[in-house]
Amino acid sequence: MSLPTDTVLDRFLRYVVIDTQSDATSQSQPSTDKQKNLGRLLEAELKALGLADAHLDEHGNVYATVPATTKKTVPSICFCSHMDTAPDFSGTGVKPQIVKNYQGGDIRLIGDANQVIKVSEHPELSNQIGHDIVTTDGTTLLGADDKAGIAEIMTAAQFLLAHPEIPHGPVKILFTTDEEIGRGADKVDIKKLGAAFGYTLDGSTIGEIENETFSADGVTITITGVAMHPGTAKNRMENAIKIAAGIVARLPQDQAPETTEGKQGFIHPVGISGAMEGATVSFIIRDFEEQGLTDKEELLKTITQDVMAAYPGSSFTFTVKQQYRNMKIVLDRHPEVMDNLIEATKRVGLTPRIHSIRGGTDGSRLSFMGLPCPNIFTGGHAYHSPLEWVSVEDMETSVKTIVELVKVWEERAA
Structure with missing residues (x-):
């Protein structure tokens, strides 16, 4: 042949x-x-x-x-x-x-x-x-x-x-x-x-x-807000969209893909969706070291808890999914x-x-x-x-x- x-x-x-x-x-x-x-x-x-x-x-x-x-x-x-x-x-x-x-x-x-x-x-x-x-x-x-x-x-x-x-x-x-x-x-x-x-x-x-x-994880934060008619919402509504936006706004600027290089890792929001009653924010977390990955996830969770403290009627779930190492x-x-x-x-x-x-x-x-x-x-x-x-x-x-x-x-x- x-x-x-x-x-x-x-x-x-x-x-x-x-x-x-x-x-x-x-x-x-x-x-x-x-x-x-x-x-x-x-x-x-x-x-x-x-x-x-x-x-x-x-x-x-x-x-x-x-x-x-x-x-x-x-x-x-x-x-x-x-x-x-x-x-x-x-x-x-x-x-x-x-x-x-x-x-x-x-x-x-x-x-x-x-x-x-x-x-x-x-x-x-x-x-x-x-x-x-x-x-x-x-x-x-x-x-x-x-x-x-x-x-x-x-x-x-x-x-x-x-x-x-x-x-x-x-x-x-x-x-x-x-x-x-x-x-x-x-x-x-x-x-x-x-x-x-x-x-x-x-x-x-x-x-x-x-x-x-990189070692890589995905994080999904799911927020449950308090929905209310806007005409009667004073001191009652807790808008999940605003909660999600508040979390993203507090992300450290020196730990983003656009501000890091070499061996520096990052926290990167890749998706956000929702309505008044509920919202979801998706992230990818990257670092060359396992400890760096854990530290960034803990930081993101702390940011979420700090934002949520202003919304006592709302709740969230924080899910980490391993992607690769x-x-x-x-x-x-x-x-x-x-x-x-x-x-x-x-x-x-x-x-x-x-x-x-x-x-x-x-x-x-x-x-x-x-x-x-x-x-x-x-x-x-x-x-x-x-x-x-x-x-x-x-x-x-x-x-x-x-x-x-x-x-x-x-x-x-x-």
């Missing part, structure tokens, strides 16, 4: 035109059935590569295995990317454009003259001279987050299968749904996957490796995962730069599900926006990094 010979660009252009936007308001998994359109294509392509166990499950997740080529006992390594695109901006009707042999300067997008990828705002462009740059036409996002990762994993698998002389252990492939709405790992079957360690391909600038994420807690117990990735990155000529993510990835959840899982660069930039772009050469470098990484794991196995 002759194997496909698609380039990473061939695959990327094929994947980004498939609308896979997820929907946080949906309770199903996947949240949008259209994500399975890409899943079915990937299942077919994996089978065309000869991976007999490739399959799309009922939840939209795609699994496959590249068999080992070595007689050594090497841990099974998983490479994972997500199929959905963010709800932040339209992913329908993506029209990818290629700027061939980029020679510098701003890139004006042809579908919307107001959309310009400016070098002043995207300094990484200065490192792309001579590269082929893929952009949108300015009317949609591109979907490099995370279809660049998918294309890179698929192309690396194709390369390994075409070169059985390269010694490596079992390579597991996992493509998930709904990562952008925080549910990417919800329905992953870790036992079926059968990997010891993993890597998400969901990063950005080549050379950047991410081994740390800092994957570094798990990764520090398995230093070989990062050590091998750093070595592979060096072998492709890059200087590894270890970063923290002010957010989360599938790797956050997977790490605590038993699959220690740092994040590898894909070459994509300006995610979740119509200014999204990726270099073809950088995607090719990510493919090479995957190949080198499985070689390193084999070399260092006992």
Whole structure:
């Protein structure tokens, strides 16, 4: 059987035109059935590569295995990317454009003259001279987050299968749904996957490796006020809308997303709704340390209690829901995962730069599900926006990094 010979660009252009936007308001998994359109294509392509166990499950997740080529006992390594695109901006009707042999300067997008990828705002462009740059036409996002990762994993698998002389252990492939709405790992079957360690391909600038994420909780405050006809409300009405507004107004300004950076966490209101008799305020709480997360939740509860003290007839509930935890807690117990990735990155000529993510990835959840899982660069930039772009050469470098990484794991196995 002759194997496909698609380039990473061939695959990327094929994947980004498939609308896979997820929907946080949906309770199903996947949240949008259209994500399975890409899943079915990937299942077919994996089978065309000869991976007999490739399959799309009922939840939209795609699994496959590249068999080992070595007689050594090497841990099974998983490479994972997500199929959905963010709800932040339209992913329908993506029209990818290629700027061939980029020679510098701003890139004006042809579908919307107001959309310009400016070098002043995207300094990484200065490192792309001579590269082929893929952009949108300015009317949609591109979907490099995370279809660049998918294309890179698929192309690396194709390369390994075409070169059985390269010694490596079992390579597991996992493509998930709904990562952008925080549910990417919800329905992953870790036992079926059968990997010891993993890597998400969901990063950005080549050379950047991410081994740390926020720890994350969601908080919901539900307020029950005292409803009353406004004509007879004096000293009786307790308006739940005003109570909710009072809580938001008292949030510390130095603990907001717009005033923090680096390792600083935040309290962020993400939704408010209600009427006189009842209101709900939703928050996300983020910090790199567990204690910082707890401290912020206690502060928010104290603010709520202080506001409520002026409304003796009203009541509230304060509900905390764990979302994900800092994957570094798990990764520090398995230093070989990062050590091998750093070595592979060096072998492709890059200087590894270890970063923290002010957010989360599938790797956050997977790490605590038993699959220690740092994040590898894909070459994509300006995610979740119509200014999204990726270099073809950088995607090719990510493919090479995957190949080198499985070689390193084999070399260092006992």
